Amino acid sequence: MSQILTGLGVGLNAVVAEVFQVAAPKPLPAWAKSNAGVSAETESLKSAISSVASDLDSLAAKSDETSAEIFEALKYLLEDESLFDMAVVHLDEGWSAGAGYGMAVNEFAEMLAGDAAFEERIADLQDISKRVQASIAGIHMGLDLPSSGSFVIVGEDFSPADTAQFTPAVVGVITSKGGPTSHTAIICRSRSIPAVVSVTSATGIPAGTSVLVDPVGDRVVVGGTLADATKALTFTNTGRDPLVEVRANIGSLEDASAAAKTGAVGVGLFRTELLYLNESSQPSVERQRDLYASILAAAPAGPITVRTIDAGSDKPVPFLNMPEEENPALGVRGYRLIQDHRSFIEDQLKGLEAARLVTGREIWVMAPMISTVAEAAEFAALARRSGTFKVGVMVETPSIAALLPDLAGVVDFVSVGTNDLSQYLFAADRMNPSLGALLNPWQPGLIRTLERIASQAKEVGIYSSVCGESASDPAFAVLLAGLGFDSISSSRSQVDAVRAALSAVTREQAELLAQAVLSAKSAEDTKNAAVAALSAL
Amino acid sequence: MSTFESQVEVIDPIGLHARPASQIVKLVKDSGVTVLIGRVGENLVKANSPLMLMAMKVKTGETLAVSVESEDEAAAAALVAEIQELLRG
Numbered sequence: 326m327s328q329i330l331t332g333l334g335v336g337l338n339a340v341v342a343e344v345f346q347v348a349a350p351k352p353l354p355a356w357a358k359s360n361a362g363v364s365a366e367t368e369s370l371k372s373a374i375s376s377v378a379s380d381l382d383s384l385a386a387k388s389d390e391t392s393a394e395i396f397e398a399l400k401y402l403l404e405d406e407s408l409f410d411m412a413v414v415h416l417d418e419g420w421s422a423g424a425g426y427g428m429a430v431n432e433f434a435e436m437l438a439g440d441a442a443f444e445e446r447i448a449d450l451q452d453i454s455k456r457v458q459a460s461i462a463g464i465h466m467g468l469d470l471p472s473s474g475s476f477v478i479v480g481e482d483f484s485p486a487d488t489a490q491f492t493p494a495v496v497g498v499i500t501s502k503g504g505p506t507s508h509t510a511i512i513c514r515s516r517s518i519p520a521v522v523s524v525t526s527a528t529g530i531p532a533g534t535s536v537l538v539d540p541v542g543d544r545v546v547v548g549g550t551l552a553d554a555t556k557a558l559t560f561t562n563t564g565r566d567p568l569v570e571v572r573a574n575i576g577s578l579e580d581a582s583a584a585a586k587t588g589a590v591g592v593g594l595f596r597t598e599l600l601y602l603n604e605s606s607q608p609s610v611e612r613q614r615d616l617y618a619s620i621l622a623a624a625p626a627g628p629i630t631v632r633t634i635d636a637g638s639d640k641p642v643p644f645l646n647m648p649e650e651e652n653p654a655l656g657v658r659g660y661r662l663i664q665d666h667r668s669f670i671e672d673q674l675k676g677l678e679a680a681r682l683v684t685g686r687e688i689w690v691m692a693p694m695i696s697t698v699a700e701a702a703e704f705a706a707l708a709r710r711s712g713t714f715k716v717g718v719m720v721e722t723p724s725i726a727a728l729l730p731d732l733a734g735v736v737d738f739v740s741v742g743t744n745d746l747s748q749y750l751f752a753a754d755r756m757n758p759s760l761g762a763l764l765n766p767w768q769p770g771l772i773r774t775l776e777r778i779a780s781q782a783k784e785v786g787i788y789s790s791v792c793g794e795s796a797s798d799p800a801f802a803v804l805l806a807g808l809g810f811d812s813i814s815s816s817r818s819q820v821d822a823v824r825a826a827l828s829a830v831t832r833e834q835a836e837l838l839a840q841a842v843l844s845a846k847s848a849e850d851t852k853n854a855a856v857a858a859l860s861a862l
Numbered sequence: 863m864s865t866f867e868s869q870v871e872v873i874d875p876i877g878l879h880a881r882p883a884s885q886i887v888k889l890v891k892d893s894g895v896t897v898l899i900g901r902v903g904e905n906l907v908k909a910n911s912p913l914m915l916m917a918m919k920v921k922t923g924e925t926l927a928v929s930v931e932s933e934d935e936a937a938a939a940a941l942v943a944e945i946q947e948l949l950r951g
Contacts, residue, residue, distance in 0.1 A: 401884045407911035436917040442879045443916060603875055605922065643875050643922045 328547040331849050332499070332524035333765060334540030335510045339554035340477070340497040340519045346532045347480035347487075350466050353458045356424030363416050370412060370422040373460040377453070378403055380460075380467075384490060392489030399486065402446070403453045408433060423458040430454035439649050441639045452486055470495060477538055479527050488512040497538035499545055501527040504761020521545050523761040543852065558800060558859050560822075560829040567827030568835055570812040571802075573625060573820050574792060581623040584817040588824045591627025591687075593740065593814020594792035595620070597673070598634050601642045607669060613676025614683065621684045628687040630740065630790075630814070632719065633673055633704075635659045635693040645669060654748065654755070659694025659719075660704060671711065678712025691717040691740055696724045698731045705736055717788075721745035726778055733785035740814070741778060743793025747771050766795035767852040769845060772804070776843060779809035790814060799826035800855045806830075807839030826859075834862065866930040866938035869902065871923070874951025878920035883912040885948045893941055896931040903927075 359366050378400055385396035402408070408429050415425035430450050437443040437450075459466045470478065470492045477497035480487075485508055498520040503509050505522070513520035519538045524545055530536065537549030541557045572593030573584035577600075584592065600616050601608070608616070621629055634642070637658025641647040645666050650656035663670050674690065681688045692704040695718040708716045717738035720726050726746065732739065743766055748755045750771060753763040766772075775791070782789035790812045795801045797819035803826050805813050815823045830838075838858035845851040872878055890897045890909045899915065900906035902925055907914045920926065928945060930938040 398880065398884070401880075401887075401912055405911050405913045407914045433913050433917065437913075437919075440919055442876050443919075446880050446916065605873060605875070 330521075330524050330526055330530075330545045330547070331543055332521040332527070332545065333505050333510075333761060334543040335498075335505070335513045335520040335522060336517060336540045337557045338517070338519050339537060339539045339541070339551060341535060341537050341549065341551055342475045342477045342496050344499075344530050344532055344534045344536055345471065345476035345478045346528065346530070347468055347470075347478055347483075349481070350455075350459060351464050353455065353464065354423065354462050356427060357421055358419045358424075359416075359421040361421075363419075366416045366420075366422040366425070367413060369461055370409075370416070370426055370457075373422065373426075373457050374403060374409070376460050377456045380456070384486075388489050392485075395485045395489050399449055399453055402450055403457070421461075423461040426457050426461075427454050439651075441653065448484070452484060477536055479530060481528065482507060482522075483509045483512075491516075491518075497536075498522075499524050499527045499530075499536075499538065501525055502759050502761070504755075504764055507761065525762075543849070555856075558826070558856065560799065560825040563828050565828045567824045568803075568806045568830060568832060569810060569827060570627070571820055571824045571827060572627065572630070572790075572792075572812055572814040573817045574814050575620070575624065575817065578620050578623055580817060581620045581625075584820065585623060585625040587625065587817060587820040589625040589627070589815075589817070589820045590812075592624050592629040592631075593790055593812060595624075595629060595631045596635065597632060598636045598640065598642065601634065601636070601644075602640070603643075605643050607644045607672070608676075610672050610676045610679065613673060614679035617677055617680035618683045621680055621686045621688070624686070628689050628715070630689040630691060630717075630792075631677060633660065633670055633690060633692050634662065636662065660692040660700060661694055663703075671707065674708055674711035674714075678714075681712060681714075687715075688712070689715040689717060689738065691719055691738070693719045693742070694721060694745075695719060696722040698725075698728055698735060701725070701732055702735050719745075720778055721749065723750050723774075726750075726774055729778055729781040729787070730785050732787055736787065738788035738790065739778070739782055740790040740792050741775065741810075743771065743775075743791060743795040746774070746793070750774060762848070765848045766793070766798070766801060767848040767855075769847065769851055772808075772842060772851055775805070775810075776808050776839070779805075783809050788812075797823065799823050800852070800859055802826055803830055803835050803859065804839055804842055804855055806832075807835035807837075807842075830859075830862065834858070864931075864933055866932055866935055866942070868928050868930075868939070868942040869925050870928055870942060870946040870949055871925050872920050872949045873922065874949055875922055876951065877922050877924075878915060878918065878926075878949070880912065880916060882948045882951070883915040886915065886945055887912050889941070889944055889948070893937075895938070895941070897941070897945075898929040899926055899945075901926060 381396045385393040411429035412425040434447045471494045472492045475496045479499045482503040500522045503522040537546040542555030570590045573589035574594040576596040636642045638647045638650045639653035701718045705716045715737045721742045751763040753760040792814040796813040797815040802823045841854040842851045897909040898906035932938040
């Protein structure tokens with residue numbers, strides 16, 4: 326009998342192997358005062374630092390270049406002189422070596438806090454702090470992965486220092502936390518290691534049990550065999566036109582040229598912030614015109630949907646003053662920047678209009694992070710004054726999703742950003758590794774919201790599109806077409822796969838699939854309903 | 863011991879982050895001289911700790927004072943020029 330554990334799959338290949346549980350290290354001792362005296366504690370700290378340094382060196386020596394850099398960076402923090410001096414201050418106060426070092430790390434972490442550029446360094450510092458305290462307490466911290474054989478390794482989540490220790494014996498990975506964009510998921514995808522993340526009960530699978538890691542099925546089957554693996558859906562190209570137009574997402578000239586080699590009809594999302602992140606001062610309208618003209622000229626034939634700047638204090642543009650915020654995802658970002666930077670957004674639209682005149686391309690413009698009809702109307706008026714565009718807004722906030730009918734006569738189109746819509750709909754931070762399951766696009770709460778957006782847009786005659794990550798999944802793309810969206814926009818590498826899926830189904834089949842999905846009650850059931858409908862074709 | 867005073871500008875789009883901070887500390891340590899860095903008019907910190915440099919949270923476009931304790935003005939000026947290079951990003 327086999328037991329099935331669900332999660333979020335990473336990759337397309339399945340694997341069967343024995344489970345290797347990565348044990349959580351023993352808890353570190355509580356911070357305490359020392360009986361040994363200041364000089365003994367100082368010596369103990371020094372020797373722990375040099376022992377951790379040599380551990381990091383030996384890890385670096387065993388890993389590839391990228392991983393070696395990670396250990397190198399950790400070592401810099403470990404051997405920081407001020408950090409050591411600060412720890413010694415606490416030793417002088419009578420604290421033991423581990424406590425003094427932990428306190429000093431916390432003080433630096435506090436000094437660096439609140440700045441997105443340092444978030445990863447703070448995590449690194451705490452990693453170092455644990456290693457030093459463990460070394461003093463004689464607690465072993467290594468992952469101790471087997472170097473031969475084949476294992477599926479299981480743990481809560483893996484840090485960069487952890488994944489850098491993956492040996493060739495790691496043929497599959499299961500984590501109990503972490504979402505589709507966690508560090509573990511990214512590393513497994515890039516190394517083609519089959520993985521399922523966010524499997525709540527994963528750490529309970531006994532070591533040595535044989536499991537099937539089935540990423541396409543978003544599940545782990547305890548005792549399963551490769552014959553049980555879910556087959557990736559394949560669609561044969563029928564040569565028909567896809568059910569709805571498939572556009573491409575781009576952010577640079579390179580993307581535009583690559584997208585032009587696919588079957589994409591135009592661009593459904595041109596992320597413009599990349600053009601500004603490396604500029605130290607606000608570029609002139611002429612410079613913007615030239616930047617845009619080169620990209621517009623290279624983009625695939627069809628309309629090009631340009632999103633005005635979508636920056637915030639977590640991805641700041643150097644020449645715009647963006648003060649730090651407690652909660653950047655809920656802060657002054659996207660169109661809200663108009664409060665302080667109206668002239669910048671006006672110049673961006675002027676630059677685009679000038680580029681439109683140079684290239685003769687059809688341009689649609691849309692604003693991100695719109696939450697009221699008044700904001701939509703203000704943007705539409707601004708855009709229409711600035712040039713000849715079709716004008717739209719992104720639907721990312723639950724508030725604007727609730728107001729769709731009121732956008733009639735205000736905008737020509739809407740485009741749904743499913744990544745941010747999920748984040749705001751579920752109140753689940755995209756950066757939080759514990760919340761990955763809520764951000765699964767197959768969540769019924771997201772799908773039913775999408776259904777309402779598509780049908781209300783249709784009723785009032787607004788063109789609707791989806792440009793989030795979810796639209797790059799062929800099965801999800803068929804669902805979106807069945808829900809009534811007029812076009813979708815996929816990442817350029819997925820355009821042709823999505824086109825193949827959308828040309829393999831009829832409108833009636835897509836609508837039946839959508840109905841089946843809408844009646845399902847969980848993220849597993851919605852996806853299963855879609856896969857079942859597609860497999861039956 | 864005389865001191866050579868100069869200024870540098872942070873051009874790196876992410877500000878004075880971990881990588882340039884570590885590179886500056888390595889450069890200063892290799893040079894063997896004492897270097898202080900900080901915002902103009904504020905207390906300068908000894909450039910022997912990447913964490914202290916990072917903790918100033920210096921942003922793109924800010925100007926920093928650099929003070930080099932050295933008799934050799936030409937060598938000090940060259941060191942400041944190298945620090946400026948590291949702040950270009």
